[in-house]
Amino acid sequence: MDAGKVEEYVIEFQENDPINRVSAELAKSPAYEGRKIFKGAVCGISDASDEIYASLRNNEEANIDLMQPEEWLPGAKSVISVFMPFEKWITEENIGGDWPTAAWLHGRIEGQTAMRKLVKDMEDIIEEKGYKAVAPSIDPRLIVNKDILSSNWSERHVAFICGLGTFGLSRGIITELGMAGRLISIVTTLPITHTPRPYTDLLEYCDKCGSCIKGCPIDAISFERLKDNKMCDEFLNEVLSKETPYYGCGKCQSGMPCAYGIPGKS
Numbered sequence: 001m002d003a004g005k006v007e008e009y010v011i012e013f014q015e016n017d018p019i020n021r022v023s024a025e026l027a028k029s030p031a032y033e034g035r036k037i038f039k040g041a042v043c044g045i046s047d048a049s050d051e052i053y054a055s056l057r058n059n060e061e062a063n064i065d066l067m068q069p070e071e072w073l074p075g076a077k078s079v080i081s082v083f084m085p086f087e088k089w090i091t092e093e094n095i096g097g098d099w100p101t102a103a104w105l106h107g108r109i110e111g112q113t114a115m116r117k118l119v120k121d122m123e124d125i126i127e128e129k130g131y132k133a134v135a136p137s138i139d140p141r142l143i144v145n146k147d148i149l150s151s152n153w154s155e156r157h158v159a160f161i162c163g164l165g166t167f168g169l170s171r172g173i174i175t176e177l178g179m180a181g182r183l184i185s186i187v188t189t190l191p192i193t194h195t196p197r198p199y200t201d202l203l204e205y206c207d208k209c210g211s212c213i214k215g216c217p218i219d220a221i222s223f224e225r226l227k228d229n230k231m232c233d234e235f236l237n238e239v240l241s242k243e244t245p246y247y248g249c250g251k252c253q254s255g256m257p258c259a260y261g262i263p264g265k266s
Helices: 003-016 051-055 088-092 102-128 155-161 211-215 229-243
Strands: 042-047 078-085 165-167 173-175 181-188
Touching (some): 003 042, 003 102, 051 155, 078 155, 088 102, 102 181, 155 165, 155 173
Antiparallel strands (some): 078 181
């Protein structure tokens, strides 16, 4: 197995599993019924002992205390990270305005449901091969501290380590397929070919254009401090209070130069 095989499996899942489509029962508009949520995938794979994981243990600057791959799964050899872009109907309907659209809310919530099934399916496939696998995002040991907006696993930092991309001013990850989408990861004892990390700087793919600063409806992003996570979280809570059980925003990902790729690269 390598990154290419993982991408092929994810794309097959997107095409064939109905969970990757908005159901008639949940569709906020008849126009959304049956529409796919994710399309495409890019995968990166790191050594489970990569030194960057250890650097994120009790890291105050990154506001994270990363539980190490070996702690999630003794004997861990590899960490798989996958980025799945949203279908363009989700992103394009969310361009502009000061409130997330119904399309984006579907991507955020129904998309999360699809992602949870995908990583569980991938765990099962790896275990059928005689290896072990753990997806931290669906593991009961995952801890999310809402008071300090921190957790013991970060899909974004893992994606950076796995070579998928670098951060933008909005703190999202810019991949070769852009930023508008979702990330998943799996820790496994399966020894997989590791992908190169073609960058060194945390913000290497961000061209500092400032588009996300202008697009943020609450002015939570700036050149000096990047995105203010507390301001962002307060806005998401406001959305949740009015759209329960839905929440999300995505304005810093929709219509941006980094929405569908790395700025300046085709």
